[in-house]
Amino acid sequence: MGTALRGAQLARLLGHWHSLPGRRRSPDYAALAGAVRGLLADGRLPLGVRLPAERELAESLRVSRTTVSAAYGQLRDSGHLTSRRGAGSWTTLPPGHRVASSGLWTPVDDLDLLDLGCAALPAPPELVGAAQAAVEKLPRYLGGAGYHPVGLGELREAVAAGYAARGLPTTADQIMITNGTQHALDLVLRLLVPGGAGVLVESPTYPNALAALAARRARVTTHGLGADGWDAELLVGTIRQSRPALAYLIPEFQNPTGHLMSADLRERVVLAAQAAGTDLVVDESFVDLSLAGAPMPPPVAAFDRRSRVVSIGGVSKPYWGGLRIGWVRASAPTVQRLAAARVGVDMASPVLDQLVAVELLARAAGIVAARRRALTDQRDALVAAVRAELPEWRCTVPTGGVTLWMELDGPVSSALSRAAERLGVRLAPGPRFGLDGTLERFLRLPYTLPAPALVDAVGRIAAARYDLEYAPAQDWAAPQVFA
Known part of the structure; x- marks a missing residue:
């Protein structure tokens, strides 16, 4: 998304803002302002974007200019919008708010929210021991400059060994260490996607991947x-038909749906990509988090014969997001091209963090097994709570990963997210995982919190859903508009 938004673009993002449950209890301008605040709060509308002029947005939404003017006035009053006569209006972070760990906004003084907007686990107990062991190994690296654009050799070897254990022979020369999986994706896109090139993604998909593509x-x-x-x-x-320059896929416990791609489809996708001249970027963030105990399909790259598959992964999901270590697996020449492109961005990953990652990978069997047991219990608790409190909602229970993709009883995801936050629960609404305001009938629910917190959160979400339909009307003052 650029720095200026056209009226038609904002209208698509807003979707069916005028026909949500409870809509009859608020005037048009208040509903419109609330919908824009929702886009800002969940990251679909970035900071510093110039909104369309009042007349243009009114025409796109088919409402009066007075309605848009009053909505913009509300957004200015709440600190979500800054306007300058003759120059336009820009989105801003309101006073008293901060950007939360999930990328969503949160009040500075509201740190006790049940955050279901972030699908990540706390650090495992083994992290402290891994960090202590890493510090003991650090002196051997202190005699150099500390810049390793492709990563430390021992970490690259450990990651390569992990691929080999999955049935994909890999050498350290095929591995590049990055500052997290998102950084890996960004570097790959810089290398493989020229501006304006066609890219195929799943829908729904990982929101930060959409941001990187934008x-x-x-x-x-x-x-x-x-x-x-x-x-x-x-x-x-x-x-085969569209021949995109690149396709970004999440075949292992897809984020947010939790689906697992079959081995047969993996092979067919690779063959189709090779025939079309398409590079495949395979996000393996959740590959370690199988909860079913069944054998996993081979890695997508196992079917690659022409170096068209680039795999990315990291330690954030199975271990800890605070340890910013990711990686790219590709052909050795591609790794060297990525390293050359990286030097102009951030030089290298922190040496100490890489040593900690080496120690965690050495302890992987115990850590991952514990993660799987905890996630299985938390998934089952969340599913049971939703079925008890919100029986009209539906989902396919995943066999791995960390999220449920719930189909709701109506296109209310954004409105429900705003209502739930008032009851102390932060949600990531469905449209955040798609394009142009779609997926309002869906909601991502991670099961990364302890089971009691998840049950509590579902109770509050159910109350918010009830309030959308039946809460009493508010008293609204008529807006004052000055020409």
């Missing part, structure tokens, strides 16, 4: 996931 000004097309996951014929056919 920064590259990519032309994004989507493959919609159903209740059973990917439509094999449609996905393969889309790659």
Whole structure:
């Protein structure tokens, strides 16, 4: 998204703002202001973006200019908008708010919210021991400058060994260490996606991947996931026909749906990509978090014969997000090209963090097993709570990963997220995982909090859903508009 938003673009993001439950209890201008605040709060509308002129937005939404003017006035009063006569209006972070760990906004003094907007686990107990062992190994690296653009050799070897254990022979020369999986994706996009190139993604998908693609000004097309996951014929056919420069896929416990791609489809996608000249970027963030105990399909790169598959992963999901270590697995020449591109961005990853990652990978069996047991219990507690409190909601219970993708009883995701926050629960609404205001019937619910907190959160969400339909009307003052 650019620094200026057209009226039609904002209208698509707003979606059906005028026909949500409870809409009859608030005037048009208040509903419009609330919908824009929701876009800002959940990250779909970035900071510093110039909104369309009042007349242009009024025409796009088919409402009066008075309605838009009053809505903009409310947003200025709440600190979400700054206007300058003759120059326009820009989105701003309101006073008393901060950007939370999930990327969503939160009040500075409201630190006790149950945060279901972030799908990440706390650090494992083994992290302290791993850090102590890493400090003991640090002196051997202090004699050099500390810049290792492709990463420390021992960490690259450990990551390569992990791929080999999954049945994919890999050498350290095929591994590059990055500052997290998102950084890995950004570097790959810099290398492989020219500005304006076509890119295929799943829908829904990881929101920060969409943000990275927007920064590259990519032309994004989507493959919609159903209740059973990917439509094999449609996905393969889309790659062959549209021939995107790159396709970004999450085949292991897809974020946010939790689907697992079959081995047969993995092979077919690779063959289609090779025929179309498409590079495949495979996000393996959740590959370690299988909860079913069944054998995992081979890595997508196991079917690659022409170096068209680039795999990315990291320690954030199975270990801890505060340890910013990710990696890229690709052909050795591609790794060297990535390293050359990286030097102009951030030089290298922290040496101490890489040593901690080495120690964690050495302890992987015990850590990951404990994670799987905890996540299984928390998933089951969340599913049971939703079925008890919100029986109209539906989801396919995933066999791994950390999230449920709930189909709601109406297109109320954004409105429900705003209502739930007033009751102390932060949510990431469905449209955050798609393009242009779609997916209002869906909501991502991570099961990364302890089971009692998840049960408490579902109770509050159910109360918020009830309030959307039945809460008493508010008294609204008529807006004053000055010409």
